Amino acid sequence: MIYVRRSAAVVLFFILLLVLSAFGLLAFRDGQFDIIAAAFGIGACVLFVTLYNVAKTVFRHIDRYVLIICIFLTGIGFIMQYRLNPEYALRQIIMFAIGIVALFIAIAAVKKAGNFGKWNYIFMAGVLGLLLLSLLFARVIGGARNWVQILGMSMQPSEFAKVLFIVTAAYFFSNKNRIASILPFLLFSAACILVLVLSKDLGAAILYALTTLVMFFAGTGRALLTLAGMGILSAGAYASYRLFPHVKTRVDIWQNPWVAERTEGYQIVQALMAIASGSLFGMGLGLGSPASIPASYTDFIFAGLCEEFGIIAGVAVILFYLLFVLRGALIALNARTLFHQLLVFGCTAMLCLQCFVIIAGVIKMIPLTGITLPFISYGGSSMVSCMALVGIIEGVAVKNGEYDEKKIESIGGAVL
Amino acid sequence: MQIYEAVAYAMRYWFVLVILAILLCVIVVSIVEYRDRKKVMANAESHIGYMDVVYTAANNLEEGDRFALAKSNIIGSSASCNIVINDRDVMKKHVKINSKEDGVYVEVYAPNNTQLNGRAVKNEEPVFSGDILLMGNTALMLHIKEEEA
Numbered sequence: 001m002i003y004v005r006r007s008a009a010v011v012l013f014f015i016l017l018l019v020l021s022a023f024g025l026l027a028f029r030d031g032q033f034d035i036i037a038a039a040f041g042i043g044a045c046v047l048f049v050t051l052y053n054v055a056k057t058v059f060r061h062i063d064r065y066v067l068i069i070c071i072f073l074t075g076i077g078f079i080m081q082y083r084l085n086p087e088y089a090l091r092q093i094i095m096f097a098i099g100i101v102a103l104f105i106a107i108a109a110v111k112k113a114g115n116f117g118k119w120n121y122i123f124m125a126g127v128l129g130l131l132l133l134s135l136l137f138a139r140v141i142g143g144a145r146n147w148v149q150i151l152g153m154s155m156q157p158s159e160f161a162k163v164l165f166i167v168t169a170a171y172f173f174s175n176k177n178r179i180a181s182i183l184p185f186l187l188f189s190a191a192c193i194l195v196l197v198l199s200k201d202l203g204a205a206i207l208y209a210l211t212t213l214v215m216f217f218a219g220t221g222r223a224l225l226t227l228a229g230m231g232i233l234s235a236g237a238y239a240s241y242r243l244f245p246h247v248k249t250r251v252d253i254w255q256n257p258w259v260a261e262r263t264e265g266y267q268i269v270q271a272l273m274a275i276a277s278g279s280l281f282g283m284g285l286g287l288g289s290p291a292s293i294p295a296s297y298t299d300f301i302f303a304g305l306c307e308e309f310g311i312i313a314g315v316a317v318i319l320f321y322l323l324f325v326l327r328g329a330l331i332a333l334n335a336r337t338l339f340h341q342l343l344v345f346g347c348t349a350m351l352c353l354q355c356f357v358i359i360a361g362v363i364k365m366i367p368l369t370g371i372t373l374p375f376i377s378y379g380g381s382s383m384v385s386c387m388a389l390v391g392i393i394e395g396v397a398v399k400n401g402e403y404d405e406k407k408i409e410s411i412g413g414a415v416l
Numbered sequence: 417m418q419i420y421e422a423v424a425y426a427m428r429y430w431f432v433l434v435i436l437a438i439l440l441c442v443i444v445v446s447i448v449e450y451r452d453r454k455k456v457m458a459n460a461e462s463h464i465g466y467m468d469v470v471y472t473a474a475n476n477l478e479e480g481d482r483f484a485l486a487k488s489n490i491i492g493s494s495a496s497c498n499i500v501i502n503d504r505d506v507m508k509k510h511v512k513i514n515s516k517e518d519g520v521y522v523e524v525y526a527p528n529n530t531q532l533n534g535r536a537v538k539n540e541e542p543v544f545s546g547d548i549l550l551m552g553n554t555a556l557m558l559h560i561k562e563e564e565a
Contacts, residue, residue: 001456001459001460001484003452003453003456004452005449006445006448006449006452008445010441011438011441011442011445014434014437014438014441015438017434018431018434018435018438021427021430021431021434022431025423025424025427028420028423029420031420065442065445065446065449068442069442072438281428281429281432282428282431282432283425283428284421284424284425284426284427284428285424285427285428285431286420286424287421287424287425308428309428309431309432309435310428310432312432312435312436313431313432313435316432316435316436316439317435319439320439320442323439323442323443323446326446327446330450404453404457404460407457407460407461408456408457408460410460410465410466410559410561410562411459411460411463411464411465411466411484411485411561412465412466412467412468412482412483412484412559413456413459413460413484
């Protein structure tokens with residue numbers, strides 16, 4: 001019996017078609033042929049094809065469709081960023097290349113190391129260190145104190161910390177089956193969230209808190225304690241609404257952005273109008289005015305996407321994130337140890353929550369908290385950390401594939 | 417500039433089309449792959465190992481042929497057997513390979529024409545990975561899963 005892994009070559013071909021045609025169009029935006037846009041499009045395609053082929057050759061059992069979804073979203077991101085600001089797109093493609101390295105390192109690390117054992121305590125110290133670093137040394141951008149300048153480059157340490165955070169969470173929730181022994185980790189995550197709230201990085205704080213909660217539930221299966229945790233979170237959210245004026249502003253704008261249309265509510269109002277003017281099929285690439293939305297290339301990129309590609313494409317992008325979650329869940333279900341199950345589940349949950357928090361914020365479903373849209377938004381730290389999360393998922397997929405292959409070989413079959 | 421506007425306006429349909437095509441491909445393949453894997457893994461679960469044909473004079477087999485072993489297999493020349501060997505020296509129902517609580521056993525119905533690792537077999541004997549079962553003019557090497565042995 002031969003089990004043939006489905007190739008993703010057809011899908012990759014469609015992605016290349018999309019990216020090349022979009023950059024072909026963008027090249028003629030100013031009336032004459034812009035060689036840089038064409039070169040950028042071809043460069044991105046070469047990078048995608050190389051990544052796909054190298055990954056599936058080096059790690060035979062990689063989940064090809066998780067990788068393809070992440071390539072597709074990155075491609076859409078490149079198109080939007082080049083359209084908004086070619087300079088940022090160039091920086092983003094470099095960060096994507098660095099992200100590929102992070103992806104391979106993560107796959108290799110998950111494949112090699114068991115559950116990282118004592119390393120988890122070092123990871124914990126690393127997470128707290130990174131978060132404190134941003135609290136103490138960071139510059140304030142957009143109300144949040146989360147940018148650190150290192151060697152002339154701005155970085156967001158909370159982005160890198162979240163990768164290690166998930167590894168430690170998976171370790172503690174899987175290794176310790178008594179609640180008392182999970183307690184130190186819960187205190188640790190409470191400390192992380194507190195530091196994030198103090199640095200006014202609310203998006204990351206919500207992300208860490210919700211990820212801890214869903215991983216706690218998945219790991220221990222205790223519904224009552226999870227509900228209690230939700231209660232504590234709600235109380236904390238309410239307290240920060242009372243204590244911090246900028247949280248209160250966010251909620252007020254969410255309830256009615258139109259009263260402050262020219263001031264605090266400007267961003268959301270612009271985003272809503274952009275999405276509305278895009279209608280079903282969009283205004284056409286390069287014909288909208290997404291640049292009028294503040295932060296259109298990072299947090300609000302979804303609004304720009306809907307304006308130029310239309311709501312159908314916007315919904316399709318959300319569906320791609322859902323498919324990503326689905327495939328992540330399948331990998332988690334097939335994983336052989338609780339640690340690996342929780343690891344994949346945590347990574348998937350974090351990426352999914354991140355999408356939800358920012359997309360729902362942009363379309364005014366929940367109060368806005370600024371975080372990046374994974375793979376699409378401009379942001380080097382975000383790109384690298386998302387690729388590392390994908391790497392962890394793929395690493396477990398490779399492990400699953402090896403177990404499956406052994407099983408199939410034991411009855412005389414093979415995996416191709 | 418007007419040409420660009422016209423082209424960009426027209427191409428929005430193309431972009432939506434390609435995005436939906438990609439989405440459809442990923443959904444369809446995800447479903448197909450899920451079913452495939454489920455079937456293959458169920459098969460791998462329900463079988464106990466496999467046999468390779470090492471040497472044969474039967475006219476329906478070739479050296480290198482491979483059969484998966486179910487929990488219970490009857491080997492013989494009758495078409496109703498799980499594994500059919502078309503050979504004059506193989507009986508209609510020649511041997512049975514069976515998985516039991518404490519291991520895998522071969523039950524022999526034709527002791528005259530059957531050898532296990534070169535010696536005669538009485539009615540029932542345990543078998544292990546690497547054993548060679550000779551029936552008539554056909555030799556089969558057994559490979560049995562570790563958890564079954």
